[in-house]
Amino acid sequence: MKFRLEHNNYNVLDLERSVAFYREALDLHEVRRKEAGDGSFILVYLGDGQTPHSVELTWLRDRKEPYNLGDNEIHLALSVDDFEAAYAHHKAMGCICFENKEMGIYFISDPDGYWIEIVPQKS
Known part of the structure; x- marks a missing residue:
């Protein structure tokens, strides 16, 4: 048996804003x-x-209240080829929610409060 990752899901309140x-x-x-x-x-x-x-972004018609994300320890991680440019872009967007300069990473938060880790691409 071989498994392959397909997608991660986030439930969102405003689909077009999230997209x-x-x-x-x-x-x-x-x-x-x-x-x-x-x-x-x-x-x-x-x-x-x-x-x-x-x-996968899931929008549910009847959902009106924000989702309870708990301690928000689950996250998506993306690597980027130009870490400094990505950092500057996210800083300008105002979406950086946590930085760990010692590890060389930071997190951004989407409109629903989900965290996304940004890491430099490995050489």
């Missing part, structure tokens, strides 16, 4: 969308154009 954030912050783009026939949910899959892994 725009992931596009601007991480250059992730919609690769497919599934809408329930009754309009109760929409799934949007975002990809980086390089790997088969995707981020």
Whole structure:
């Protein structure tokens, strides 16, 4: 048996705001969308154009209150080829929520409060 990572899921309150954030912050783009026939949910899959892994954003029509993220210890991590440029971009966006300069990483927060780790690409 061989398993392969397919996607990570985040439930979001404002789908278009989240799609725009992931596009601007991480250059992730919609690769497919599934809408329930009754309009109760929409799934949007975002990809980086390089790997088969995707981020699934789930919007639920009846959800109005923010999701309880607990201690927010679960996160997505992305590597970037130009760490300094990414840091400057995220700083300008105002989405950096935590930095660990000793480890050479930082985290950004999406519109729903999910953390995303940014690490330099390994040589």
